[in-house]
Amino acid sequence: KAxxxxxxxxxxxxxxxQVTLSCSPISGHRSVSWYQQTPGQGLQFLFEYFSETQRNKxxxxxxxxxxxxxxxxxxxxxxxxxxGDSALYLCASSSRQGVNYGYTFGSGTRLTVx
Amino acid sequence: QKEVEQNSGPLSxxxxxxxxxxxxxxxxxxxxxxxxxxxxxxxxxxIMFIYSNGDKEDGRFTAQLNKAxxxxxxxxxxxxxxxxxxxxxxxxxxxxxxxxFGTGTRLKVxx
Numbered sequence: 001k002a003x004x005x006x007x008x009x010x011x012x013x014x015x016x017x018q019v020t021l022s023c024s025p026i027s028g029h030r031s032v033s034w035y036q037q038t039p040g041q042g043l044q045f046l047f048e049y050f051s052e053t054q055r056n057k058x059x060x061x062x063x064x065x066x067x068x069x070x071x072x073x074x075x076x077x078x079x080x081x082x083x084g085d086s087a088l089y090l091c092a093s094s095s096r097q098g099v100n101y102g103y104t105f106g107s108g109t110r111l112t113v114x
Numbered sequence: 115q116k117e118v119e120q121n122s123g124p125l126s127x128x129x130x131x132x133x134x135x136x137x138x139x140x141x142x143x144x145x146x147x148x149x150x151x152x153x154x155x156x157x158x159x160x161i162m163f164i165y166s167n168g169d170k171e172d173g174r175f176t177a178q179l180n181k182a183x184x185x186x187x188x189x190x191x192x193x194x195x196x197x198x199x200x201x202x203x204x205x206x207x208x209x210x211x212x213x214x215f216g217t218g219t220r221l222k223v224x225x
Contacts, residue, residue, distance in 0.1 A: 042217035
């Protein structure tokens with residue numbers, strides 16, 4: 001069974017640019033969540049999607065947005081990049097019941113903003 | 115007060131010993147609690163989840179939950195050098211689909 005796939009693995013962007021990250025969940029998993037991980041703040045919740053609907057959003061500025069497609073794949077977009085957006089972005093999926101059984105994380109996208 | 119608190123460590127234990135990792139949380143309505151292990155440069159992987167007060171055992175791992183005192187702990191018996199990693203406690207925020215993570219405890223098992 002394939003795991004959670006995130007692309008790309010690494011990205012280097014310049015301040016002011018925008019970036020789109022992609023996540024393909026485990027087959028059959030309909031819930032996709034996104035987290036930002038930094039050394040100082042740890043894992044911070046960005047948003048969660050289920051059946052193309054955003055059910056929860058974290059405390060991030062509007063520059064961070066996401067969406068989920070009908071096949072459960074999800075994308076996350078960050079516009080007007082800032083140096084502080086440099087982080088590991090992790091996507092995690094779970095089945096409907098699995099929302100209470102924890103996540104399976106992807107390998108992450110390492111974003112560096114210069 | 116942080117929503118989920120863990121001692122950052124490092125917690126150093128000798129090989130074969132019991133490692134005890136602790137976590138406290140602030141949301142009294144939380145019902146679901148998780149432990150993840152994260153090796154350096156890797157993504158977190160789920161070790162255990164617990165919903166009910168008391169102990170839950172899985173192999174060398176035991177999760178303990180005390181909702182009245184709002185703490186969760188993870189015991190690792192017969193610790194091995196391969197257990198050296200950062201252990202993240204996560205709590206599902208009540209009434210949401212959001213998980214709040216602690217900043218993790220770094221465990222070092224000394225051979």
